[in-house]
Amino acid sequence: MKSSFLKFLLVILALVTITGCSSQASGANGKPKKITLDYAHYSPTSLILKEKGFAEELFEKEGIEIEFVLSQGSNKALEFLNSKSVDFGSTAGAAALLAKAKGSPIQAIYIYSKPEWTALVSKDSTISNVEELKGKKVAATLGTDPYIFLLRALEDNGLSAKDVEIINLQHADGAAALLSGEVDAWAGLDPHMARIEKEAGANLFFRNPDFNTYGTLNVRTEFAEKYPEYVTKVIEAYEKARQWAIDHPEETAEILAKEAQIDLEVAKIQIGRNDFSSSKPGDEQITAITAAGDVLKNEGLIEEKADIEKIVKDLINPSYFISE
DSSP, rough: HHHHHHHHHHHHHHHHHHHHHHHHHHHHHGGOOEEEEEETTTTTHHHHHHHHHHHHHHHGGTTTTTEEEEHHHHHHHHHHHHHSSSSSSEHHHHHHHHHHHHOOEEEEEEEEEOOOOEEEEESSSOOOGGGTTTTTTEETTTSSHHHHHHHHHHHHHOOOOOSSSEEEEOOOOOOOOOOHHHHSEOOOTTTTHHHHHHHOOOEEEEGGGGSSEEEEEEEEEEHHOOOOOOOOOOOEHHHHHHHHHHHOOOHHHHHHHHHHHHOOHHHHHHHHTTOSSSSSSSSHHHHHHHHHHEEEEEESOOOOTTOOOHHHHHOGGGOOOOOO
16 A cells, blocks of 8 residues: 555656656746847847847846847847747848748747948949949848849949959958958948948949848747747837837947947937838838849859749748737
8 A cells, every 4th residue: 555655646746757757848837937138239229229228127026037149130139039949039131031941940020121331342442333243252241131132233333243253251250351452342231331430531433222122020930839929029129129219219229339349420320221110021022022032043042943932921920019
């Protein structure tokens, strides 16, 4: 009898232990123990979120920890998402599409800004148009919006990636390579682009706001399916930061200047190139990102048989959004 009772207790203890381990893995009551967000100098909204503690404030009552990780470019944000180092990552829409086409399990659930954050840049006026890039060295960060912007600019002017030598450098290194003369041009990204424009007289010789794809906040699909209500809560925190950016443009520039360690006037240039007026993903983003996807397919970066429209629709997911 004692032996049977002892076995019964051991079974109960084992079940409690297993249940406890499972709870620890996902947090109490099916909540995540921690939510990891990235922040990026190309996403002022994320900088405000980090600076003002809006996410910590929202999740504190539920006992959920918030952690921030710096993304130096869309490519880094996507690496973090794929490795589960972050739950939410800030990228350009076209960069998210390229990753999605290659099997990255992500969804674009929020628009943190409509930026003109990239242009083609030369050190001075020696290069004045895209056609003059033929045979030249151009720095760009592969897999990011500036890189895709470069491809679209080339195609729009009768050239292709084969007509130039693309040097793969992270954004800040690309700016430095341009100034040192290691490359002839650079597919720029703010705030680095605004800095060398103001401080070194760099020439933005090709600009087209419509070739800049939207800034998308992406979530890991696994996280979204497991914790859909917390995706909505993260959007709620981002909405608070977005509205703060609209109401406090000067202070937003100050936060950017501090985080990116750039001059305040440079930060103001970047903030002036961001439109924070709309945040729910929809038809406009689908159109812009699909156009970028067609260029990526033409360049062989997305399989020829890939259905771009379907991939974009699978990527853009406004369903977690609860307000206009």
